[in-house]
Amino acid sequence: MQGMDSHMLLLLDNASPQRVSKQFSNVTLQFLPPNTSAHLQPQDAGIIQSFKSQRNKIRNAHVVDKLDELLEQVDGMGKENVKINSEQLFNVNIxxxxxxxxxxxxxxxxxxxxNCWRHTGILGEDIFELVTDMHKLHIGPHTDRQLIV
Structure with a gap:
């Protein structure tokens, strides 16, 4: 970055492991104020919640499928085997x-x-309007997963 004369602002939360004593020529470190993570960090503003909700839907569908399979086999199993198999419904490999x-x-x-980025207020509303307008005009990279900022 120094050779390209680029400068960067790196935002860090105020957790003590994040403390850095070294000075960087082209990087400015800015620590967020205490107790502001839910307001300033988009992950805490709902992205993690959405991810977990989606993961839970997938896990629950898996458990229902396994339970259906178990119930179809229940007549041929003893009660002990049904109990053992039912305890394994939530176990999956990595x-x-x-x-x-x-x-x-x-x-x-x-x-x-x-919406989570918008909620933080870090980026100006004009950024969201620009991205919306670009999508309406079909300008920009076209991929299956575009990240809107």
Whole structure:
């Protein structure tokens, strides 16, 4: 960055592990005031809640499917086997959990992300108007997942 004469503002929360004593030539560190994370951090403003909600929908659908399979087999099993299998309904391996997370993140809408950023007030309203106008004109990169700021 120094060679390109670029400058950057890095916003950090006020947690003590974030304290940095080193000075950077082209990076300005700005610490957020205490107790402002829900107001200034878009993740805390609803993105995480939306992600968790989507993940819970996926997990619940999985549990219902497994429960249906278990109930179809209940006649051939003893009560002990049914109990053991029912205790395993929520157990999944890490790969399945990662796929759920990927699917859940894909289901978080652009509108949710944009509204959470808007709620923080960090970016001016004119940014949101510009992005909206660009989408109406179909200007900009066209991908399956565009992040609206």
């Amino acid at each position: 790969l399945v959990a990662m796929r759920w997370a990927q699917e859940a993140w894909g289901a978080v809408t652009q509108a949710t992300v944009a």
